[in-house]
Amino acid sequence: MSFFNRLLGREERAVIKSSDPYLGEFFGQRNGGSGYTNPERASGLSVANACISIISQNLSAVPCNLYKRTDNGGRDKSKQHPLYGVLQNSANDTQTSFEVREMLLVSLLTSGNAYAEIVWNAKGQATALKPIATGNVAAERLNSGRIRYRVSQPNGSNKTLVQEEMLHLRYRLGPDGVTGLSPIQIARETFNLALSQNDQAFKLSDKGFRPAGALVFPEALGREAAQALKAGFREKFIGAANTGEVMVLDGGAKFEQISFNSRDSEFLESRKLSNLDICRAFGVPPTVAGITDNATYSNTDQESRALVVRCLAPMARRIEQAMNAALLPPMARKNLFIEHDLAGLLRGDLKARYEAYRIGREWGWLSPNEIRGWENLPEIEGGSEYLTPLNMTAINDRETETNDEEA
Known part of the structure; x- marks a missing residue:
């Protein structure tokens, strides 16, 4: 504002325009009367905790493999690469692969970002992942377009990591193009309502109802x-x-x-609706999260499959692409790629699996050793052969048989 405007009292105040919820909360800016939602409190809600646990534990339990493309268009597990052991067994000297992957997913779902420092060897291969708490990392985009990370150390000092030294997972890319937004930030009014209802229930309990x-x-x-x-x-x-x-x-x-009382004010019904809204925010089917009011045998099985198709599969793809870009150099990405194996979550029960195996075996696209591998059984001699139905032969073979008969 110029000197003359200040002298004449024509003061103009700018409106805060920022996507950062912390900055808006500091200046008193609120959205829809709810304002900033504390991720720690919101993730402590029983339904939110169930959704976060379901996604993080299920996706961390499935194999995350490093594959190498073959000449015939297939794939083989690249077990000799150091990154294979990082994804399968030990992410670093003190933490297992499951623990690190689960920690990254929980951070991703609560804060929208997850960070892990990448350790490289002299050959340009990733040999370890060291997770870093989200609150200790500040990401910024440089003028060159690259991203730099400032990490706060336990001793109070700061450590700077370049883009190639950090695995950065984002739930949904924010407006700044650097950091991500979590489901809690996106649906903050839903979580604020649930927290308010939880506080009200605590007050009723404190009064003995x-x-x-x-x-x-x-x-x-x-x-x-x-x-x-x-x-x-x-x-x-x-x-x-x-x-x-x-x-x-x-x-x-x-x-x-x-x-x-609670029922007269429909308090219990409103809490149930808030629980359903939280499930929608995370994309988790209600029956999977433990809400069984309308559960039946058929829809429970269908929602278990919907969890994999609509929730876990997109999350797996998000993580795979981030890992491929961060853990594999450009030249290595031509032959190597990282991918989750979600087939085990979709096979169904024993009867359904064996029925699928029978169809694949009889129609010739599955071998006994492939089936035994999915059931964690060792290979057998001659188990790599494929069957061909008697009524199905190649067109060239049919023409040859017809010519032989005519002759």
């Missing part, structure tokens, strides 16, 4: 007497520990109960 009421006296009481009576009544009868106490009133006093 007693409805509100009024002490009615035939004559007026003084202010001090009324306050003392109210304090004594609250100390004696209010609270879960005082439930069941005998109430004795004298002086013509009557206690009139106000008929207000």
